Amino acid sequence: MNKPAQLEDDTPPTKDRNFVTALARGLELLRAFAPGEEYLGNAELSSRTGIPRPTVSRLTYTLTQLGYLRHNTRLEKYRLGPGILALGYRFLASQGIREIARPFMQQFAEATDCNVSLGAADKTEMVYIESCHGSGPLIVRLDVGSRLPMATTAIGRAWLCGLSESRREAVLAELARAHGADWPALEKGIRRSQEDYARYGFCLSEGDWQSQISAVATPLVLEDGAEVMAINCGGAAHRLSHSIMVDNLGPRLKEVARRILGELEHGTG
Numbered sequence: 472m473n474k475p476a477q478l479e480d481d482t483p484p485t486k487d488r489n490f491v492t493a494l495a496r497g498l499e500l501l502r503a504f505a506p507g508e509e510y511l512g513n514a515e516l517s518s519r520t521g522i523p524r525p526t527v528s529r530l531t532y533t534l535t536q537l538g539y540l541r542h543n544t545r546l547e548k549y550r551l552g553p554g555i556l557a558l559g560y561r562f563l564a565s566q567g568i569r570e571i572a573r574p575f576m577q578q579f580a581e582a583t584d585c586n587v588s589l590g591a592a593d594k595t596e597m598v599y600i601e602s603c604h605g606s607g608p609l610i611v612r613l614d615v616g617s618r619l620p621m622a623t624t625a626i627g628r629a630w631l632c633g634l635s636e637s638r639r640e641a642v643l644a645e646l647a648r649a650h651g652a653d654w655p656a657l658e659k660g661i662r663r664s665q666e667d668y669a670r671y672g673f674c675l676s677e678g679d680w681q682s683q684i685s686a687v688a689t690p691l692v693l694e695d696g697a698e699v700m701a702i703n704c705g706g707a708a709h710r711l712s713h714s715i716m717v718d719n720l721g722p723r724l725k726e727v728a729r730r731i732l733g734e735l736e737h738g739t740g
Contacts, residue, residue, distance in 0.1 A: 496522050497530050501539060501555065502594075510548035568693070568700070569601045571734045575727050576603040576702070583720060585706040586613055587727075589691075590626045592642075593618070595649045597627045597701070605706075622646055622657040625676035625688035626703040628664035632674060633690025633699040673721040678708050685711040687721045689728050693735065702728055 503519040504511060513531060517524040531549055534540040538554035572589050580587040584605035590597040599617045613619075621627030621642075631639055643661070647654045664674040673689040680686075686705030693700065704724050705711070711720065 493530075496520070496526065497534060500527065500530055500534065501551070504551055510543060510546055510550050512546075512548040516549075568691075568731070568735060572702070572731045573601055573603065575730050575734075576601065579603075579704065579723065579727050580605045583704060583706070583723075585704045585711075585720070587702070587704050588613060588617075588626065589700060589702050590619070590630070591700050592621065592627075592630050595621050595646055597621055597624060597630060600700075620680065622650065622661060623676065623680040624703075625664070625674050625686040625705065626701045628661055628674040628676065629668070629688035629690045629701040629703065630699060631661065632665055632668040633692045633696075633701065635696060671717060671721055672725050675713075675716055675721075676705075677713060677716075683708050685716065687711075687716045687724055689721075689725055691728055691732065693732075702731070 499520045499522065500516050503516050511519075513524055513527045516522070516531065517527045520527070522530070531540055531542075535542050535549065535552070538552045540549045541552040542549055569589065576587045576589065579585075580603040582605075586605075587603045588599045589601040590599050592598075596618045597620075599613060599615055599619075602614050602617070604612055619627065621630065631642060634642065643658070646657070650657055660676075660679055664676075668674050668689075673687050675685075675687055677685045684705055685708040686703050688701050688703035691700040691702055692698075702724065704720050
């Protein structure tokens with residue numbers, strides 16, 4: 472897992488007078504909990520975030536009082552609390568696109584026996600906010616809340632392609648800092664996906680994220696670029712050959728995206 476960006480003890484990273492460092496640090500602590508990790512102690516949180524341990528102790532106490540963390544007195548460690556779940560549900564409930572997109576996604580998932588998901592960006596990762604599955608056997612079933620790396624997945628690369636050039640370059644710079652020595656190889660894959668998007672209108676990931684998984688994805692540009700999401704279609708690499716993705720799944724996914732955007736425009740028009 473990539474370590475969150477470290478915050479110096481006295482100076483906010485942006486040196487912006489409006490930037491509230493204490494709030495940023497609290498959010499970094501919450502982000503430090505990876506999927507499958509139930510408990511973390513103050514020392515582990517300090518190591519992962521770069522926040523001094525005395526500050527971590529005060530933050531975890533405050534977050535516990537607010538319900539965003541739960542403290543296990545026996546282990547002297549913390550786990551995410553129900554306040555986080557409540558925020559997540561409020562976010563998902565506010566995303567009307569989920570209700571509009573789901574029927575189209577489910578129909579496509581059943582027709583292709585693939586995993587079809589809608590994702591939004593969170594730093595260097597993509598988070599699924601809706602996910603539909605076919606009825607057949609799948610290598611992996613990824614559900615709402617699943618987090619995928621942006622740099623190696625079709626959905627992450629498609630999201631990058633949906634951004635304005637200036638915003639995309641800023642995100643690429645963040646990815647370069649996060650991935651360090653691995654970045655040159657990852658950037659090559661991203662640039663290749665940009666070429667695919669320019670040619671086909673969608674991006675590919677052929678075993679780049681996991682060797683047995685291939686996927687195709689396209690961006691959903693909302694509100695004239697104010698909001699960008701992406702939608703993908705993935706499955707077993709041995710089923711999804713390059714020609715199937717380019718000639719079949721990709722064009723059909725573009726049509727699904729077009730219909731979703733059409734419904735959104737109809738609903739807000």
